[in-house]
Amino acid sequence: MSTAVSSRAAASPETVALVRRAQRRVGRRQTLVTAVLGALVVIAFSLSLSLGEFPVPVVHAIPMAFGYGDPASVWVVQELRLPRAVLAAAVGLAFGMSGAIFQSVARNPLASPDVLGVTAGGSMVAVFGLTVLGASGVRLSLFASVGALLTAVLIYVLGYRRGLSTYRLVLVGIGIGAVAAAVTQYLWAIALYHDAATVAVWLSGSLNGRGWESIVPLVVQLCVFVPAAFMLRKPLLGLELGDDSASAIGIRVQGARALLILVGVAFAGAGVGAAGPVAFVAFVSAPIARRVARAPGPVLLASGFLGALLVLVSDLLGRYALPDSEIPVGVITGIVGAPYLLWLLTRTNRAGQGD
Amino acid sequence: MPDKEIDVTAHSHTDDLVEMQMPSEPIPVHPDDDCRLIGRSLRLGYDAGDIVDDLDIDIPTGRITMLVGANACGKSTTLRALARLLKPRGGAVTIDGKDVHAMSTKSLATKVGILPQTPTAPDGITVADLVGRGRYPHQKWFRQWSAEDQEVVAWALEATGIEAIAERPVDGLSGGQRQRVWIAMALAQQTEVLLLDEPTTYLDVHHQVDVLDLIVQLNQEQGRTIAVVLHDLNLACRYGHHLLAMKNGEIVAQGAPSAVVTEELVDEVFGLRSKVIQDPVSHTPLVVPIGRHAGF
Numbered sequence: 001m002s003t004a005v006s007s008r009a010a011a012s013p014e015t016v017a018l019v020r021r022a023q024r025r026v027g028r029r030q031t032l033v034t035a036v037l038g039a040l041v042v043i044a045f046s047l048s049l050s051l052g053e054f055p056v057p058v059v060h061a062i063p064m065a066f067g068y069g070d071p072a073s074v075w076v077v078q079e080l081r082l083p084r085a086v087l088a089a090a091v092g093l094a095f096g097m098s099g100a101i102f103q104s105v106a107r108n109p110l111a112s113p114d115v116l117g118v119t120a121g122g123s124m125v126a127v128f129g130l131t132v133l134g135a136s137g138v139r140l141s142l143f144a145s146v147g148a149l150l151t152a153v154l155i156y157v158l159g160y161r162r163g164l165s166t167y168r169l170v171l172v173g174i175g176i177g178a179v180a181a182a183v184t185q186y187l188w189a190i191a192l193y194h195d196a197a198t199v200a201v202w203l204s205g206s207l208n209g210r211g212w213e214s215i216v217p218l219v220v221q222l223c224v225f226v227p228a229a230f231m232l233r234k235p236l237l238g239l240e241l242g243d244d245s246a247s248a249i250g251i252r253v254q255g256a257r258a259l260l261i262l263v264g265v266a267f268a269g270a271g272v273g274a275a276g277p278v279a280f281v282a283f284v285s286a287p288i289a290r291r292v293a294r295a296p297g298p299v300l301l302a303s304g305f306l307g308a309l310l311v312l313v314s315d316l317l318g319r320y321a322l323p324d325s326e327i328p329v330g331v332i333t334g335i336v337g338a339p340y341l342l343w344l345l346t347r348t349n350r351a352g353q354g355d
Numbered sequence: 356m357p358d359k360e361i362d363v364t365a366h367s368h369t370d371d372l373v374e375m376q377m378p379s380e381p382i383p384v385h386p387d388d389d390c391r392l393i394g395r396s397l398r399l400g401y402d403a404g405d406i407v408d409d410l411d412i413d414i415p416t417g418r419i420t421m422l423v424g425a426n427a428c429g430k431s432t433t434l435r436a437l438a439r440l441l442k443p444r445g446g447a448v449t450i451d452g453k454d455v456h457a458m459s460t461k462s463l464a465t466k467v468g469i470l471p472q473t474p475t476a477p478d479g480i481t482v483a484d485l486v487g488r489g490r491y492p493h494q495k496w497f498r499q500w501s502a503e504d505q506e507v508v509a510w511a512l513e514a515t516g517i518e519a520i521a522e523r524p525v526d527g528l529s530g531g532q533r534q535r536v537w538i539a540m541a542l543a544q545q546t547e548v549l550l551l552d553e554p555t556t557y558l559d560v561h562h563q564v565d566v567l568d569l570i571v572q573l574n575q576e577q578g579r580t581i582a583v584v585l586h587d588l589n590l591a592c593r594y595g596h597h598l599l600a601m602k603n604g605e606i607v608a609q610g611a612p613s614a615v616v617t618e619e620l621v622d623e624v625f626g627l628r629s630k631v632i633q634d635p636v637s638h639t640p641l642v643v644p645i646g647r648h649a650g651f
Binding site: 010011012015016018019020021023026107237240245248249250251252294296 | 438439440460461462463464465468469470471472474475476477478479480481483484485487488489491492494500505506507508509510512513518521522537540541544
């Protein structure tokens with residue numbers, strides 16, 4: 001009788017080849033989808049730079065953003081359009097990755113930061129900062145992030161009981177989101193006339209008139225959070241198996257989950273701080289990316305790209321759908337996202353899912 | 356702790372009427388002799404109240420241990436504590452003398468594999484991919500898949516006989532196949548100890564026997580230490596070297612199934628009147644319930 005397990009397992013070469021092939025296929029599809037989405041983001045970005053009252057050729061748009069071209073066009077692209085395009089892409093990326101992390105950690109497509117009320121909490125504190133303390137730029141972004149974090153902690157504490165039930169999490173989140181929305185409404189109602197107008201635009205999720213002072217903090221935050229998210233990718237894959245199985249394969253469940261939620265909240269807070277609660281981008285990006293990639297796990301970068309694409313395209317639509325007026329980007333994304341939420345709710349109910 | 360130690364040689368059937376993989380090694384008379392996974396003075400429970408109070412438990416190395424008992428007797432809770440899925444309120448679980456709660460989660464995951472009661476697979480994941488996730492404790496976060504990882508996954512697929520369905524999505528598999536996939540994932544961790552929490556629940560009798568045969572095979576081929584929480588007392592008797600019968604959070608009997616399973620024990624543990632006869636196939640105890648309406 002041997003008491004030790006043979007350390008070197010012997011398998012037939014065919015099975016090894018099979019395993020390698022299966023893994024490569026999943027990996028290749030994900031890489032391909034990510035690359036295609038990245039290319040689409042570049043195209044939408046170029047369109048955003050080129051279209052307007054003074055159009056420039058699409059293919060020259062990006063070189064112009066770097067200062068190559070005739071001075072008039074370069075000025076238009078760099079000064080008038082570049083901030084908006086960068087903001088759209090960065091906000092979309094932030095919300096897309098935030099949603100991917102949240103939905104994977106909670107193992108529920110409903111558990112995105114906008115449905116859970118995390119963005120609503122961030123908005124509430126940001127509106128407080130905006131109306132009561134007159135915050136803007138970096139300070140406004142900070143208010144939004146702190147608000148999102150506090151809301152997430154509250155939801156987690158109230159939703160946690162002997163493990164994390166995603167069902168309870170979603171219910172608690174919706175409740176807290178409603179409270180946050182009500183407080184936001186109140187702050188808005190008592191705000192001074194000038195502030196109230198700013199709040200109205202901000203709350204609908206708008207990219208209009210945001211300068212570099214709200215873009216730079218967002219980009220800096222992304223430079224920190226994107227690598228952080230990738231470092232946590234493997235534990236995230238494990239957490240998708242459920243607490244027990246994740247723990248069984250050696251993941252420190254509580255610690256990994258807390259870190260991941262922190263990064264997900266940070267993304268959401270950064271997005272809200274820069275552009276307001278752009279509706280449903282976090283909610284729809286990851287499931288679509290995941291479906292397209294046919295991925296069994298979170299596709300972080302693809303979700304981020306999809307979010308960026310969604311915001312860029314929605315912004316273009318908002319700018320040109322109606323003559324002589326502009327629809328805030330959040331309104332367009334809301335029009336896209338709301339039917340998906342309804343569809344998901346009916347489907348979830350029918351299948352009796354949600355533990 | 357009551358510990359019924361009865362001479363196990365009294366029950367030694369050698370006639371091989373039916374050829375089957377049966378646990379055949381001699382059963383250790385003193386389980387403490389060779390136990391690397393043990394629990395001492397365990398106090399376990401959830402929210403309010405303790406389910407287990409002051410329990411000592413030994414899982415004999417290289418054998419199949421079956422934990423049996425009525426519902427809510429604490430057998431699953433005890434297994435969860437051994438697997439570190441539940442932190443004891445008192446006492447300690449040790450492996451090779453080391454407290455499992457003082458070890459890193461990863462290094463424990465290379466020693467003890469666990470199949471939880473109702474594992475959930477992510478949507479659309481394929482068999483090979485899910486089994487591959489069992490390699491996590493052997494991987495560094497910056498390192499990609501190694502040739503060894505692939506080899507071990509392939510071996511785990513073969514050992515559980517699921518290499519033919521390696522590329523299929525887990526969602527579409529039958530309950531029995533899915534259970535094999537989860538066992539394969541635990542095998543990919545390459546642990547010497549394997550803990551299974553009711554691996555046959557929701558399976559029909561054919562697949563129950565299938566899974567238990569696989570467990571015996573894993574024990575025989577690699578000498579793995581295996582502990583299983585099982586509802587079916589007869590299958591537990593047939594497939595276990597060592598039986599732990601629990602009631603109200605205490606071990607009321609332990610030893611070889613043929614030595615400890617008696618009509619009195621079944622009555623005590625399950626509150627069931629029964630006849631204990633010999634299983635004509637495996638020659639292990641077979642519990643035949645009497646019930647209220649039997650007129651014989």
